[in-house]
Amino acid sequence: MRRVPVREVLRGAARASFHLATGAGLSLVCYVMIGLMLLAATATACVIGAGMLPETVRVLRGLAGFERRRTAAWLGVPVPEKYLPLDQGSLLERVRSAATDPGTHRDLRWLAAQLVYGLTLCYAAMLLWPLGLLVDGVWCGLARRSAVLLPRLTDLADLQARISRLLLLPSPSARLSERVDELAATRAGAVAAHGAELRRIERDLHDGAQAHLVALSMRLGMARRAHERDPAAARSLLDAAQDQAEEALADLRHVVRGIHPPVLTDRGLVGAVRALAAGSGLEVSVVARQLADGPEDGARAPAAIEAAAYFVVAEGLTNAAKHSGAERAEVELRREEKLLRVRVRDEGCGGADESAGTGLLGVRRRVAALDGAVWVTSPPGGPTVVEVELPCVW
Structure with missing residues (x-):
């Protein structure tokens, strides 16, 4: 069994305990948040307090966002979010967005569950600390061999973070919608890039190879007309035409390299x-x-x-x-x-x-x-x- 330094064990246990204690504190805030949500729902049902619901949902999103960041910091994996906007349209449209948003529904599910697992796992950590110090520190000798119970605090913190991540991830339909939007933007970019590439090829052919080929055709015509009356001039024109043909080939190679080297x-x-x-x-x-x-x-x-x-x-x-x-x-x-x-x-x-x-x-x-x-x-x-x-x- 690998020996674990005392400081490493205690540092890991303290870090996990802080994460669990923060989760317990968040659970108490969730208790208050549930009361606010019930009050906002009641006020909205009475019509007179309809404007309270979008603002309360905004607070809920901030609370869930805090838990996403806390979970991402512990697991090292980001927790994405996907919400309908709450600041667009009339009051009725904002209330409808707040009431029908799948992301808000998942936040409410997390809100209720956090009350249970946040406090439960914190209580379990409070029991593990005295047992761990007794078993690991006195009976087994924490400084002499690997600890047994204190590292379980890290397992509890992992469990809390994984539950939060599972509850707060956007729904499959929301992730699919986001992916569709992403692919639509990608396709638009690909079409634009393809159009720019075609224009570049057309420009290179027009300004390079085509111009050289036109000049080549003209020099060959001049050489043919001069062949009978001035062979020396015709030869000079043919030499220039050969140079022009080589330049045209070089331009074509450049265009080909731009398509696929x-x-x-x-x-x-x-x-x-x-x-x-x-x-x-x-x-x-x-x-x-x-x-x-x-x-x-x-x-x-x-x-x-x-x-x-x-x-x-x-x-x-x-x-x-x-x-x-x-x-x-x-x-x-x-x-x-x-x-x-x-x-x-x-x-x-x-x-x-x-x-x-x-x-x-x-x-x-x-x-x-x-x-x-x-x-x-x-x-x-x-x-x-x-x-x-x-x-x-x-």
Whole structure:
């Protein structure tokens, strides 16, 4: 049996006891809150006090929000909330929202249950303390071996937090509605990103390859007309036409790389990112965790995921080279279960503003279209960190 230091056992027991005592205090507040809710319901039924119900529900939401934050702090997992607005429309509409809101109904269920389990678990903790000090401290010797009863206080605190989280989570229908709204926004972003990408391709073709091909056609026509009367001029025009054809091919390659870089197919994601790093003009370190270095070795992400990760790195390094003033940057690619994580960090001046350009906005839309997430941290003075999570089946 592993020996546990006395201070560690007592510190954990004290922390759990404080959590349970806070829950007991919250239970007493819930007792008062139930009285307020009954008073508000009665006043609303009498019509004359209808305005009391939305304000009382607002107080209830604040109380439930406190418990969500307390539970999230203990478990390390956020507890989301989903409510209908209470400050829109006429008084009748506000009363209707307060009375029919599924989130409020779940808060009321928690309010009644908190009275029972909050006080019960606190009483159990009050019994465990003297028993734990007696059994663990005197009979077994707390300083000499693992404690038996005092760590159970942490189990009680875990139980209280898990019950609260279960009761306060939004209903499945509310979570489904939120997910539908999220997907609708994602789809709108994906459509906008797709339209912007089509316009970019059209612009690149019109200003680049098309212009070169028009000039090429004109030079070939001039060379054909000059062939009989001035062979030297015709040869000069043909040489210029060949140069024009090579420029048109270079522009077409640039457009193709913007759609799906061939280097991804040739070298795989890690190799393509290393090529980006080598050509960025910065001193870039590339770290790949649980990812193959070549296109053939090990599992690879789907092509769309690899392309999105590649463009995230390309945008991050481009911004670092153009705007940050940094000399060094770091790129990390990490394979996790059902996820690909990408992290680009530079030691520049910071202060990156997503609203000032289309680069980071394009990254966010491209990632959102794949149901991923983007975090940008760029305080004044740096560093700038762009982190991306992409869902991926390996």
